[in-house]
Amino acid sequence: MYTLLSGLYKYMFQKDEYCILILGLDNAGKTTFLEQSKTRFNKNYKGMSLSKITTTVGLNIGTVDVGKARLMFWDLGGQEELQSLWDKYYAECHGVIYVIDSTDEERLSESKRAFEKMVTSEALDGVPILVLANKQDVQTCLSIPDIKTAFSDCTSKIGRRDCLTQACSALTGQGVREGIEWMVKCVVRNVHRPPRQRDIT
Numbered sequence: 260m261y262t263l264l265s266g267l268y269k270y271m272f273q274k275d276e277y278c279i280l281i282l283g284l285d286n287a288g289k290t291t292f293l294e295q296s297k298t299r300f301n302k303n304y305k306g307m308s309l310s311k312i313t314t315t316v317g318l319n320i321g322t323v324d325v326g327k328a329r330l331m332f333w334d335l336g337g338q339e340e341l342q343s344l345w346d347k348y349y350a351e352c353h354g355v356i357y358v359i360d361s362t363d364e365e366r367l368s369e370s371k372r373a374f375e376k377m378v379t380s381e382a383l384d385g386v387p388i389l390v391l392a393n394k395q396d397v398q399t400c401l402s403i404p405d406i407k408t409a410f411s412d413c414t415s416k417i418g419r420r421d422c423l424t425q426a427c428s429a430l431t432g433q434g435v436r437e438g439i440e441w442m443v444k445c446v447v448r449n450v451h452r453p454p455r456q457r458d459i460t
Contacts, residue, residue, distance in 0.1 A: 274324060274327055274328060274329035275327060275328055275329065275447070275450075276328075276329045276330075276331055277328060277329070277330055277331065277353040277354065277443075277446045277447075277450075278330075278331045278333065278348075278351050278352045278353055278354075279330050279331065279332050279333070279352065279353065279354045279355070279356060279442060279446070280332075280333050280335060280345070280348055280349075280352045280354070280355045280356070281293060281332055281333065281334040281335065281356045281358065282335055282337070282345060282355060282356070282357050282358070282373075282377060283337050283357055283358035283359060283360075283370065283373070284337040284338075284359075284360065284366060284369060284370050284373060285336065285337040285338045286337075286360060286363070287337060287358040287359060287360040287370070287393055288358055288360065288393040288394060288429040288430070289334050289335075289337065289358045290319055290334055291429035291430060292356070292358060292391065292393065292427070292429040292435065293319060293321045293332055293334045294321075294429075295429050295432050295435045296321065296323050296332070296435055296439055297321050297322075297323060298432075299432065299435055299436055299439075300323040300324060300325060300436075300439065301322075301323060301324070318333060318334065318335055318336070319332075319333075319334035320332065320333060320334070321334070323439065325439060325440065325443045326443070328443045328446070328447055330439070330442070330443065330446075333348055333352070335348065337373075342373055342376075345377060346377075346380055346382065349380055349382035349383050349386075350382050352383070352386060353386065353387075353446045353449070353450070354386060354387045354388070354389070354442050354445060354446045355377070355383065355386060355387070355388045355389070356388075356389045356391060356438070356442065357374055357377070357388060357389070357390050357391070358391045358393050358427075358429075359390065359391065359392050359393060359406060360393060360394055361392045361393060361394045361395055361397070361400035361401045361402075361406065362394045362397045362399065362400045362401075364401060367401070367406075367409050368409075371409060371410055371412075371413065374390075374410065374413060375412070375413050375416065378413060378416050378417060379416050384418070384420075385418075385419070385420050385449070386420060386449075387420055387421035387422065387442065387445035387446060387449060388417065388420065388421070388422045388423075389422075389423055389425065389438050389441060389442050390406075390410075390422070390423065390424040390425070391425055391427040391429075391434065391438060392406050392424065392425065392426050392427060393427050393428065393429050394428060394429075394430070395426045395427060395428045395433060395434070396428035396430060396431050396433065403424060403425075403426055406424065407424055410424075421445040421448075421449075423438075423441055425437065425438055425441075
């Protein structure tokens with residue numbers, strides 16, 4: 260009887276776990292996005308003060324439950340010397356959230372180079388990518404069309420995978436819930452599909 264109840268409990272409450280990388284240059288807002296995600300999806304999570312978040316050196320880890328899915332976030336440091344470590348995590352991940360600082364036009368080409376190197380990795384073949392144009396709450400920020408134009412060379416390299424570019428403000432929470440829900444839908448669908456037959460959205 261215990262075994263039956265234990266099995267039923269696991270069936271009802273056990274979450275399917277997916278690893279999601281949060282990548283992008285330093286100061287793009289990756290850790291702020293992670294904190295907002297945890298605050299929005301974890302009822303009892305108090306969160307740290309967003310004004311006290313500093314540059315990530317190494318790795319931040321966070322967990323978010325969405326329905327029957329549990330997302331394990333790995334927020335990796337974006338400084339140039341740390342980008343060489345990103346690919347060590349690719350084989351384990353089910354999705355990538357790539358954060359762009361929409362207010363920093365000077366570093367947009369640097370962000371594009373990092374994105375291009377990441378997206379062409381064979382280890383990420385078919386993995387869904389959510390591109391977040393962050394800091395959209397700032398009036399002088401680049402628009403989504405501006406960013407899509409700047410990254411247009413990368414379109415062919417994205418290949419047959421789910422990819423979405425979305426406006427976001429990690430500071431105010433704009434676009435955070437929508438982005439996470441899109442990612443959940445993609446990773447759950449991909450687990451049940453052959454890797455070479457994913458669609459472009």
